[in-house]
Amino acid sequence: MFFGFNSAVKGLLASQRALYTTNHNINNANTKGYSRQQIEQRATDPFRMPGIGFLGTGTEIHNIQRVRDAFVDFKYWNETAPLGEWEIKKNALTEIEKLMGEPSDNSFRKYLDDFYVSLEEMSKNPSDIAFREPVRENALALTKHINETAERLMDMKEEVEYNIDMKVKQINSLAEQIGALNRQIYSQELDGKPANDLRDRRELLVDELSKIVNVRVNESPEGKYNVSVEGISIVDHLYVNKVVFNKDGAMGEKLTWENGGNITLSSGELKGLIDVYEGNGENNTYRGITYYINKLDEFAKGFADKFNEVHKQGYGLGSSANGISFFVGLNNSSDPNDITAATLTLSKEILDDVKNIAAAGVSGGLAEDNTNLLKLIGQREDPRFFTGGVSQGTPDDFIKSILSNMAVDSLQAKRLYGTQELIQKNIETKRSSISGVNIDEEMADMVRFQHVYVASSKMITTMDMIIDVTINRLGLVGR
DSSP, rough: OOHHHHHHHHHHHHHHHHHHHHHHHTTTTTTTTTTEEEEEEEOOOOOOTTTTTEEOEEEEEEEEEEOOOOOHHHHHHHHHHHHHHHHHHHHHHHHHHHHHHHHSSSHHHHHHHHHHHHHHHHHHHHTTTHHHHHHHHHHHHHHHHHHHHHHHHHEEEEHHHHHHHHHHHHHHHHHHHHHHHHHHHHHHTTOOOOOHHHHHHHHHHHHHHHHHSEEEEEETTTOOOOEEEEEEEEEEEEEEEOOOTTTTOOOOHHHTTTTBBOOOOOSSSHHHHHHHHHOOOOOGGOHHHHHHHHHHHHHHHHHHHHHHHTTTBOOOTTHHHHOOOOEOOGGGGOOOGGGOOOOOOOOHHHHHOGGSSOOOSSSTTTTTHHHHHHHHGGGGHHHHHHHHTSSSSSHHHHHHHHHHHHHHHHHHHHHHHHHHHHHHHHHHHHHHHHHHHOHHHHHHHHHHHHHHHHHHHHHHHHHHHHIIIIIIITTOTTT
């Protein structure tokens, strides 16, 4: 008697649960990392009636499943790491370009031009102290600019090292959170039903991790979740293998696994930071901050050594002594090994007395003797001023070489970042079209499930009337 009533109740409950799921989707339409959920509905087992056949017994919701594409997730994680790497490199090179100040009134070329212009002016009247003073001041301005640029690059290198430390801590934190979610999900899915919202939270953490390092995700049929970095498990279901950052070690030893293994990275923000930190450009490696510091040191050593070589051959105003260095490094030393971009300055003799600027070519000669000064000026056009290595030629050629390398690297970083960003946006759009919540679709589902709910409730009312007539009204005739 109550057979039809039970079928109607099942339909009412099924539509009600479908409405709950639709409501959940709408509420989380703007929730980051949320995947649209949909019900999986099926007919319940039919009832066999002898001589009639199988009579349907209604419907049931047997599962609530996330709408998710594992392959799209794989592509998203695979392309996020290069995006993070080139974003770091692009931003770092932009900062280095600002430090170099090209082109502007605070550029190397500008300070170098001012220095040689003052030398040319001094060559017109080398006996006048007023023409010697600008040479010292412009030389000091050039050395201070080199000093400040080197110091800022060193500060930038320290900031990058700090960021590496922060990224390592973020990696370990994300790995621990993924491990903790693995435990929750595994315990809640013992009955075979997916813990959808917890899985969304876990995948969102993997999204964050995939931008820092290149990750691979694997889930076994038993539900054990593994996240690996370059083939080494960082999360092996419940076990977390942390990354260790040793600030005092060489860069090759700074990053290791907690279990002692070395870390090799192919992409990601951490790889970008390491390349920016230690890239020296040797053997076609990346040209990072270390490369530009080394190039500045090379310029400072070479420029000081060549300039001093000619300056020592000349004589100061009214002096019979030569061998005075113009540029020096630590402890007033003209030894190239003691000169770096950060320590380059003028010698004590030049700072104390501009008469020691060796303009004359003959000891005790005429006050207007500028032969040695002309040699110093002519050095600027000497194609053998710098020899060996990639940066050869005049001082201007050396600086152009550094700037051109920086411009090429910066342009490459911007292009690769732009290309990777476009690829990533396309994948993200596809991912959103699959897993994202579409309000219009959810509203249509809500109306559809509401109609089913109303129809089921009317069916219950109808069955109630049938049962009422059957029980209370039949058999009343003749009483």
